Structures are given as C-alpha cells and as structure tokens.
Amino acid sequence: MSTPPVLELRGLTVRYGGVPALDRVDVSLHGGRITCVLGENGSGKSTLVAVLSGLRRHDDGDLLLDGDPVRFRSPRDARRAGIATVWQDLAVAPLLSVWRNLCLGAEPTRGRWPLRRLDVDAARETTVRALERIGVTGVDPDQPVNSLQPGARQSLAIARAVHYGARALVLDEPTEPMTIAQHTLIGQAVLGARARGLAVVVVTHNPRYAHLVGDRFLLLARGQVAGDLTHADVDADDLTRLMAGGEELTALTARLQELHPELGER
Amino acid sequence: MTVDRLPFTRVAPPRRRVVDRVLARPSTAAVLGLAVVVVVFGLRVPELLAPEGLAGVLDAAALLGIGGVMVGLLLVGGHFDVSIGTVTVGSAALTGVLAGPMEWGIWPALTVSLGASLAVGLANGWLVVRTGLPSFLVTLATALVVQGTTVSALPLVAGAPRITGLDEAPGWSSASALFGSTVEVGGGVFPVALLWWLAVTALAGWLLWRTRFGNDVLAMGGSRRAARELGVPVRRTTLVLYLITAAAGWLVGTLALVPVASVAGTPSLTTAIDFVVVAVIGGCLLTGGYGSMAGAAAGALLFAVARRGVELSGWDARWSQVLLGVLLLVALLVGGVVRGRLRAAPRS
Numbered sequence: 118m119s120t121p122p123v124l125e126l127r128g129l130t131v132r133y134g135g136v137p138a139l140d141r142v143d144v145s146l147h148g149g150r151i152t153c154v155l156g157e158n159g160s161g162k163s164t165l166v167a168v169l170s171g172l173r174r175h176d177d178g179d180l181l182l183d184g185d186p187v188r189f190r191s192p193r194d195a196r197r198a199g200i201a202t203v204w205q206d207l208a209v210a211p212l213l214s215v216w217r218n219l220c221l222g223a224e225p226t227r228g229r230w231p232l233r234r235l236d237v238d239a240a241r242e243t244t245v246r247a248l249e250r251i252g253v254t255g256v257d258p259d260q261p262v263n264s265l266q267p268g269a270r271q272s273l274a275i276a277r278a279v280h281y282g283a284r285a286l287v288l289d290e291p292t293e294p295m296t297i298a299q300h301t302l303i304g305q306a307v308l309g310a311r312a313r314g315l316a317v318v319v320v321t322h323n324p325r326y327a328h329l330v331g332d333r334f335l336l337l338a339r340g341q342v343a344g345d346l347t348h349a350d351v352d353a354d355d356l357t358r359l360m361a362g363g364e365e366l367t368a369l370t371a372r373l374q375e376l377h378p379e380l381g382e383r
Numbered sequence: 384m385t386v387d388r389l390p391f392t393r394v395a396p397p398r399r400r401v402v403d404r405v406l407a408r409p410s411t412a413a414v415l416g417l418a419v420v421v422v423v424f425g426l427r428v429p430e431l432l433a434p435e436g437l438a439g440v441l442d443a444a445a446l447l448g449i450g451g452v453m454v455g456l457l458l459v460g461g462h463f464d465v466s467i468g469t470v471t472v473g474s475a476a477l478t479g480v481l482a483g484p485m486e487w488g489i490w491p492a493l494t495v496s497l498g499a500s501l502a503v504g505l506a507n508g509w510l511v512v513r514t515g516l517p518s519f520l521v522t523l524a525t526a527l528v529v530q531g532t533t534v535s536a537l538p539l540v541a542g543a544p545r546i547t548g549l550d551e552a553p554g555w556s557s558a559s560a561l562f563g564s565t566v567e568v569g570g571g572v573f574p575v576a577l578l579w580w581l582a583v584t585a586l587a588g589w590l591l592w593r594t595r596f597g598n599d600v601l602a603m604g605g606s607r608r609a610a611r612e613l614g615v616p617v618r619r620t621t622l623v624l625y626l627i628t629a630a631a632g633w634l635v636g637t638l639a640l641v642p643v644a645s646v647a648g649t650p651s652l653t654t655a656i657d658f659v660v661v662a663v664i665g666g667c668l669l670t671g672g673y674g675s676m677a678g679a680a681a682g683a684l685l686f687a688v689a690r691r692g693v694e695l696s697g698w699d700a701r702w703s704q705v706l707l708g709v710l711l712l713v714a715l716l717v718g719g720v721v722r723g724r725l726r727a728a729p730r731s
Contacts, residue, residue, distance in 0.1 A: 172611065204609075206608060207609075208606075209606070209609055212668075212673045217601065218602075221598060221602050222613035224598055233595070235597075
C-alpha cells in the first residue's frame with residue numbers, strides 16, 4: 118500500500134498484572150478496509166478494542182496513528198482523533214435522555230468557564246442528525262433511553278460511533294441478542310464506513326458474518342496473532358473451522374465418540 | 384431554557400401522557416409529601432404556618448437542605464458520604480478552637496477549617512477512587528475518625544465540651560453579616576442561611592443539568608462502565624464531588640456556629656443519615672444516575688415541617704423519626720414507580 122495505514126500496531130503488548138493480554142501484536146489497519154478480529158474468549162479481542170479506543174494504554178510497543186506514535190490518555194482523546202467505538206455493552210446510561218447519551222464525553226458547550234454550560238439545542242440537533250444519518254427518524258432526543266423501543270440502544274450506539282468516527286470505526290459485537298434488522302443496521306454502518314475510507318475493525322463471534330463483510334481476518338489466540346488472512350485466502354467454512362478451535366474441536370469430537378459410542382457419527 | 388423544538392424533531396415525537404411526565408419527575412414525591420404534611424400539621428397546629436413558626440421551620444430546613452442537596456448530587460453520581468455530618472461538627476469545632484482559645488481572627492479560622500474539611504473530602508475521594516471499595520464503608524471510616532477526634536480533642540484543647548463567646552474574635556462583624564444575619568418579617572426572624580440554601584440548590588441544579596460536569600455525574604451514576612468507555616473522567620469527577628460535599632459540610636457547620644457564636648463537640652453521625660433521607664425523599668435514586676436538586680430542597684422542607692409539626696403538636700419529638708421513616712419508605716416506593724415509568728432497571 119502506498120498510503121500509510123490509519124492505525125498501526127507494532128510489537129504492541131498489554132499486560133494485566135504481569136500476564137500479557139496482548140503479546141507483541143503487529144497489525145496494520147488501512148483506510149477503506151474492514152478487518153475482522155476473531156478468536157475465543159480470552160484471546161485478547163477486548164484488550165485490542167480497549168487499546169484502539171483509548172480505554173487501556175499499552176505497556177510496550179507502539180500504536181501509530183497516520184504513522185505517528187500516539188498514546189491516548191482516555192477514550193475522549195481517541196474520539197477526538199476520530200476513532201469511535203461501538204462497545205460490547207453499547208455504553209449507554211439507561212436513565213439519561215437520548216441526546217445526553219449521544220453527546221456524552223463530547224458535549225457541545227458555550228460560554229466561558231466558570232459559566233461554561235451545555236449547548237442543549239446544539240446537542241439535540243447533533244443527536245437528531247446523527248440518528249437520521251443511519252436512517253433512524255422520529256426520535257425525541259429528550260426521551261430517556263429506557264423508554265425507547267428495544268433495539269434503540271444499538272441504533273444509538275451506532276449513530277454515536279458513526280457520527281464521531283472520522284478516521285476509524287471499532288465495533289465490538291454487542292452481546293445483546295440482535296434481530297436481523299439490527300444486524301442489518303450494523304452491517305450498513307460498517308460498509309458505509311468502509312465506503313467513506315475509514316479503517317474499520319469488527320470484533321465478532323460469527324465467522325459467516327465476518328466472511329460476508331470482512332476484507333481481512335485477524336485470528337487471535339492467547340494474545341498473539343495466530344493468523345492474518347485476506348478474503349481471497351479463506352472461505353466461510355475455513356473461518357468457522359479456524360474459529361471453533363480447528364484441531365481442538367476435532368480432537369474433542371473423536372474423544373467424546375470414543376467414550377460414548379451412542380453419539381455415533383454426528 | 385429551551386425555546387422551541389428543532390423543526391425536524393417534530394416528526395411524530397412519541398407522545399407521553401401528562402400523568403406520565405409528572406410521575407417521571409423525581410421531585411414529585413417530595414412535593415406531594417410536602418403538601419400533605421403542610422395541610423395536616425397546618426390544620427392541627429396553625430401556629431406552624433404563622434411567621435414565627437415558619438421561620439423556625441425554614442431555619443431547620445435551610446441547613447438540612449444544603450447538606451441534602453449536596454448529598455443528593457453525590458448520590459446521583461453513584462456515591463455515598465456518611466462523613467459529611469461529622470465534617471459539619473468537626474469543622475465548626477475547629478473554627479471555634481482557632482477563634483476562641485487560640486485567639487485567631489474569625490476569617491483565618493474559617494479558612495483553615497474549610498481547608499481541613501476539603502482535606503477530609505480529598506481523603507474520602509482518593510480512598511474511594513484508589514481502592515474501589517464501597518463509598519459507604521470508606522466514608523464511615525473517615526466519619527468515625529473525624530467524630531472521635533472532634534469529641535475527644537475539643538474538651539482537651541478548650542477545657543470544656545463547648546466553646547462560647549466567639550463574637551469577640553477579630554473580624555466577627557463581617558462573618559456575622561455573611562453567615563448569621565437575620566431579617567424580621569411579621570414577627571418571624573428569618574436567617575440568612577435561607578439565601579445560602581437557595582443559592583446552593585440553584586447552583587447544584589445548574590451544575591447537574593446544564594454543565595458537562597453534571598452530565599459526567601449523571602452518566603457515572605447511571606452506568607460507570609459506559610462512562611468509562613466514553614471517556615468521562617470518572618476519577619476526577621468523583622474527587623470533585625467529594626470536595627464539594629465536604630465544602631457543603633463546612634458551610635452547614637459555619638451557618639450553625641455563627642448565629643449563636645458558640646460551638647459544641649456533639650456526636651453527629653446521624654446528621655449524614657438525615658441528609659441522605661432528605662435527598663432520597665427528594666427523588667435521588669440510591670442506585671445513582673438520576674435525581675433532583677429542587678426535589679432534595681423540597682425534601683428538606685418536608686423533613687423540617689414534619690419534625691417541627693410533631694414538636695408543636697405536643698408529642699415527644701422522637702416520634703418524628705417514625706414519621707420520617709414512613710416518608711422515606713414511601714419515597715423509595717414512589718422512586719420504584721418513577722423508575723418503572725422510565726422503564727429502567729439501573730445497572731450498578
């Protein structure tokens with residue numbers, strides 16, 4: 118690639134109390150490409166998301182934004198740099214209104230300190246526009262999030278990430294069960310971001326979905342990169358097998374069939 | 384403050400019934416309760432609502448209100464402070480010691496005791512932030528330390544459990560004007576503490592609903608994980624909350640000290656409970672994330688009317704605790720209804 122990657126990890130290491138959650142990871146995330154991160158629980162996916170979005174600082178190695186090393190002090194910093202995240206838990210405060218949730222951490226203000234105050238009208242306008250951008254209309258920005266229909270939390274989280282993500286979009290697949298419509302919404306957001314030239318990172322448990330949208334697949338195992346594949350390298354079945362632990366699952370099947378012949382050839 | 388809606392939000396905003404809107408307001412319970420208590424005691428003991436009785440009620444409500452509003456702000460942020468009651472008495476005792484036996488001017492004494500209160504607030508905040516322990520336990524520990532120090536050190540330094548004659552300290556007249564002046568209206572003597580109460584309530588309400596800090600507090604109490612993930616400076620916000628709570632404790636102590644020009648080192652652990660009761664009656668959720676500063680102020684008024692009403696009715700004043708317990712229970716149940724209206728189950 119001629120242009121430098123939007124985000125690049127070089128030998129990046131994160132330790133939790135001495136135990137590495139990410140161990141010397143090298144990844145380049147280019148604009149206009151969707152990278153799917155796959156791996157079992159505890160393989161370092163969440164840590165990768167935490168580092169990219171500024172929640173966790175790395176202990177060793179470099180994180181480069183447009184070729185320059187950066188060290189985000191908080192998710193606020195990362196968002197200011199144009200890296201927005203859809204969190205696994207959606208990061209929504211249920212009792213707060215839609216606009217307070219959407220602008221949280223980046224509220225528009227007016228006036229000077231100590232009289233600096235929220236620009237509520239601007240925040241409402243931003244909220245309505247951000248929601249319209251992903252195709253959600255007719256939401257009253259003053260409503261508390263909990264009085265909204267199910268699924269609105271996802272829309273809110275996506276609208277927020279799309280609105281603030283200028284360079285990169287990080288999506289940690291929500292743990293909440295989703296309908297087809299919500300999956301579609303997320304898919305649209307991801308593909309839309311790719312079309313606008315953002316570097317997109319999708320953390321998912323669903324290999325078929327990953328194969329559908331992804332350009333590149335990053336397999337993590339025990340904090341290390343176990344595989345870095347492009348769309349041309351694999352088909353959906355390969356991904357499924359790789360994700361399910363490949364050989365381990367085969368070994369487990371054989372062992373169980375040996376111990377319980379009644380399982381037969383399943 | 385909001386004028387008209389943005390044109391495009393008018394696209395079929397889901398209509399909520401007026402009843403729902405009113406019930407969803409956290410302060411509703413306190414306002415209704417206040418109306419009931421005023422009517423009941425007003426009929427029983429009409430002198431309660433005469434200027435003299437009203438002045439007494441408002442005097443008590445002002446100090447409760449300042450503490451209640453600040454504790455309410457802390458509750459909204461998902462924290463708790465048991466130490467504010469002992470900070471109130473402890474800072475007043477310190478002011479008394481410095482301005483009395485040590486013969487400092489009243490202003491230096493007040494400044495130093497404010498500094499000491501802030502130091503306690505800083506210790507609370509720092510311990511909560513660093514250890515991640517429940518703030519109830521952390522502040523209970525500091526409350527015991529402050530209370531023990533106050534009650535045992537005051538007689539040692541001052542030679543008596545009570546310090547009087549503080550009005551001889553240099554600079555007393557200006558301090559007295561600011562914290563102890565009164566206005567007489569129709570036979571009732573209204574203290575300046577009322578203005579402080581109003582100012583604190585207005586300031587806290589503005590902070591909570593109209594500033595970035597307030598939004599951080601609301602988010603932090605509503606879902607700490609979400610707040611962290613969105614870059615809310617959780618630690619800094621927590622520290623600031625404990626600092627303002629401690630400053631409010633100092634203010635309450637000063638407003639109690641100056642009008643009588645004396646101070647006593649009395650145990651005061653339950654004062655903080657009163658503040659919490661006031662805040663919860665006022666609609667602040669114990670679980671954090673929602674509340675009302677005006678509601679907390681109304682809760683303080685309700686508390687004061689109930690206590691004074693019981694006293695004036697000629698009953699043992701201790702019966703008022705029963706009434707407050709019942710009120711608190713009602714407030715908690717109504718709080719549940721409010722949350723139901725918001726269709727919410729606040730996460731811890």
